[in-house]
Amino acid sequence: MNIDKSEKLFEVAKKYIPGGVNSPVRAFKSVGGNPIFMSKGHDSKLIDVDGNEYIDYIGSWGPHLFGHNPPFIKEALIKAIESGTSFGAPTEIEIEMAILLRELVPSMEMVRMVNSGTEATMSAIRVARGFTGREKFIKFEGCYHGHADHFLIKAGSGALTLGVPTSPGVTKGNAADTLLADYNDIDSIKKLVASNKGEIAAIIIEPIAGNMGVVKASDEFMKELRNICDEEGIVLIFDEVMTGFRVAKGGAQEIFGIKPDLSTFGKIIGGGLPVGAFGGKKEIMEKIAPSGPVYQAGTLSGNPLAMAAGLAALSHIKNDPSVYTILEEKSKFLADGFADNLKRLGKRFAMNRIGSMMCMFFTEEPVTDFKSALKSDTELYGKFFHAMLDRGVYLAPAQFEALFVSTAHSTDDLENTIKAHYESLKEII
């Protein structure tokens, strides 16, 4: 595979952009080698600057539920751009977005649009604090909620593979109000709640974690979490930036049958443009300015182009009930193929899948939380990643990320991926 142009661009990029990338997971730091520069995406494919084609399973880290550049999103964007790019004033499409969101995710009584997942989670914690008058909040080890200071304590995703569990630049004061619990371990919550009685504003969780690899919380754990929050007056926040519209039309909360007090969204909700959203119970959301005292704002929030792309994606989800059946069929086909390969090779690597999110860990023990996820042999993952890349399959360049299947992956794509998976594993183990 010729990647000369990519290599050259990376050399230049490093001079002007820290690490040559605008988000750390894009670099190949945890798998070795240099990142590939992309020039074009269509359907399930990415094409790099040297003309190589890849079957893509990153999907821009989650947004591309329908593959790259689906015609209905492209058309909505072209139409929107004819009317202008940003007005800094309310538009009708923002109401349409809010109503559709409420329809798909019934707990979203009110919503505020923002520009990224990070903004959504950061603002959700702020309003939970403003609403309860309390300062502390609980997060789980290995969960990632974007890069706001108070979340960068034992965070997942890039923060995990880069080995910066607590980033420099995050002050002790900021970290002090973040309490850490163990995923899927209700006793760790009970202890924290008991020792911080009346001081906890919120518990934030990825109900299906996608940033320590893919790990689902148990039903029992989620039920107890809801009960504890009700008893203690704690705001329960589901961070559905990844799972929203990915695992089901109504997100992970639909799968668990549990209503959070607040939810955060990103990724798919923007149809490939930079969008985030947070919302939930009216009595909490009404605390936000200008209806309430909790300040939250954004020059480009609810941007007409971003709303057009997002609304096109969500409308497609609403109007085509087969989306999640198709995703499940394709994802199951792929996971079954992987499982078959492992059997043939006599390996029992843990594989977790929830709908079109999946992750293979290089450990033979089941992965149910952060500690068990860390048992994965990340060096072996690095070799696997490169073996797959050489065969034209583009996976996340880090172990603790999800593989995403889109509706655009064809049977050919999936079969070729299964074949590449077999050959790659055979090569490296």
Ligand SMILES: *Cc1c(COP(=O)(O)O)cnc(C)c1O
């Ligand atoms: C991606 C992600 C975020 C951060 O979203 P950005 O748009 O990258 O700021 C937050 N929470 C979860 C669960 C995510 O997967």
